[in-house]
Amino acid sequence: MTQDAILAVPVGLRPVKGQVSSVGAVRRLRALYALGHFARDIAERSGLSKDAVADLVAGRPATLDASRDAAVRACFDELSMKVGGSAKTRLRAQAEGWVPPLAWDEDAIDDPAAVPQVDAAAAVPESGERAVARWLAGESVVLSQSARAEVVGYLMEWSSLSSAEIGVRLGVSAGAVERQWERLVRRARVEGRPVPWRRVSRDRNRMLKQSEMGEAA
Structure with a gap:
């Protein structure tokens, strides 16, 4: 197919x-x-x-x-x-x-020298909208793989956080965040759903420098 x-x-x-x-x-x-x-x-x-x-x-x-x-x-x-x-x-x-x-x-699983995060594996992961909402509200929630993907999608689309900053919050690398985002975008496109995009960027939130204002004029 x-x-x-x-x-x-x-x-x-x-x-x-x-x-x-x-x-x-x-x-x-x-x-x-x-x-x-x-x-x-x-x-x-x-x-x-x-x-x-x-x-x-x-x-x-x-x-x-x-x-x-x-x-x-x-x-x-x-x-x-x-x-x-x-x-x-x-x-x-x-x-x-x-x-x-x-x-x-995701970045460590192919590294022969890497070791698994046993504490994370032992915890019971939570999934669903409730788990995502609780995590975003600041609660200490162990997210399932699907819930983590939802968090990545939400933060990449609606926040100005960089992939590295999102990775720090989730305990993964920036590369893992970016690949998850690419998968979400690709899946939405293939399934014919609205494709998510980064609605907030840091460039919009900062003041233009004097030189930049001159160039933009």
Whole structure:
């Protein structure tokens, strides 16, 4: 389906050919196991075989084709905001100490030296409009992946905060905020909804310098 194909294109510059490290793919699939997703559902949505999924979950091979890595990323983007119904995969993840998606910063998950944020993983994430409103009101709320995306969308569209400042508030990098914003814009465009845009900018809120006023005249 064209819509699914467009949404599956990774945001940002990634290798499209050759072999890449499997670290990110392994962590993403293990995180989906921690959410209780069935191996068959992961295989179906990623286009990989169940054997290929099982091998990656087991931590092998050390590298994989860039196209397969992209497929795992797309699958992760689709399923990381949902809870699966498999007790088997969830129990295996618990036994192995694998953490859910919330424990990984988007920029760190591919870094072999990075470690998950275990405290964030242990907390119970909240979702829905109520969770977003509470977070925006200043309450201490652990946001789910979907709620975090809503917060990013709201702040990028309606506030003058930079992506770096939003990242500080959410505990993620500026790059992660920008990629989430790009996904929101792209999804709205593909689904035919009004495309969000940055309505407030710092340039509008600051006074023009004398030289700028002369140039603008």
